[in-house]
Amino acid sequence: MAQLFRPGADIAVRWALVALLAFPFVLVVALYVYAGSPYRTGQDRSVDQPVPFSHQHHVGELGLDCRFCHETVETSRFAGMPPTHTCMTCHSQIWTNAAMLAPVRESLVDGRPLKWNRVNNLPDYVYFDHSVHLAKGVGCASCHGPVALMPLVRQQAPLTMGWCLSCHRNPAPNLRPPSAIFDTLWKPTGDAAARGRALMASYHVDTRSLTDCSTCHR
């Protein structure tokens, strides 16, 4: 009978089979690694803006409060972006001719708002609300990092489901007193466990439905 396979073909076929069987597992591991990587999540990334606005300068050095520009952060889902006239309360007096600020002046003349590019962006199927987090003692820095030191804002957190859930399972260590909510450089002192317990009670934090799918997917 004529030989169908060369000697040694058996080994090649075995290896091919092993590779074929292993492929789905390799794929799953690769996808898993990719899903959490900064490359996909955008963590640590900053984006170009029409004007190189610096939080380090305006918050860290001039001491402006977040709510001066992000006016709706305590009252709505969205923090809100400053309208041009907010910038002009100062920049109609100082740095009035700076080339860097030309887009701001043009925006005022044309009546067209500045188009800031998004840094943090959740998929549409995720429900998020700023106001509830602030009311329950979660400060800006827990999600956005030390903004007062950032010349350009970068995405501090991975914004993955696992990241949201890790706090929703155990918020206590992430809570801060009302006076520290907007202070992105606040450092806790004293007994962490005792502080966590006290703040959980004073804010009436209720963790019962915080990990339910419908809390964030509605």
Ligand code: HEC
């Ligand atoms: C003088 C106005 C001003 C103040 C005060 C200010 N911001 Fe901003 N913020 C901006 C502008 C303008 C942008 C858009 C440009 C950018 O992304 O850097 C922005 C963007 C951001 C972003 C990124 C938004 C996105 O697209 O994801 C975060 C987070 C943020 N600010 C947090 C803060 C925090 C926290 C404070 C207070 C500690 C603060 N800001 C104070 C003007 C301000």
Ligand code: HEC
């Ligand atoms: C409370 C006053 C105030 C407000 C409001 C304000 N700025 Fe400024 N801004 C300043 C001062 C002061 C400087 C620094 C000038 C200097 O370096 O001497 C500055 C500097 C800048 C610069 C130069 C780069 C830098 O950071 O040194 C840019 C760009 C700028 N501002 C953009 C904006 C934009 C955009 C807004 C509105 C979202 C805004 N500013 C709102 C006071 C303000």
Ligand code: HEC
């Ligand atoms: C519990 C986490 C968390 C806290 C606390 C938080 N943010 Fe955010 N912030 C986010 C997420 C997530 C997004 C992206 C929302 C989206 O894409 O729908 C965001 C988006 C923003 C934006 C872009 C505009 C918007 O509303 O989508 C600004 C500005 C901002 N945050 C400022 C602030 C400021 C100022 C504070 C504190 C007063 C703060 N954030 C506190 C998680 C947080």
Ligand code: HEC
């Ligand atoms: C650092 C801690 C922390 C992080 C991170 C965080 N949360 Fe929360 N979240 C809380 C706390 C605390 C509450 C308030 C619980 C309560 O109502 O007592 C809350 C409440 C909520 C609520 C309101 C639940 C209700 O009762 O209506 C939603 C929606 C929510 N979070 C979505 C998110 C999403 C989406 C993310 C991730 C993008 C996220 N959270 C990240 C701490 C956090």
Ligand code: HEC
């Ligand atoms: C605390 C908020 C929160 C809760 C609770 C939550 N999710 Fe998510 N979920 C998210 C966020 C944020 C993303 C976006 C993740 C990303 O872009 O990486 C997401 C993404 C997803 C996705 C898209 C695939 C993926 O993993 O990226 C699915 C499917 C999903 N969630 C299912 C669920 C189910 C089922 C539950 C209940 C067991 C649940 N989620 C509970 C915040 C939440």
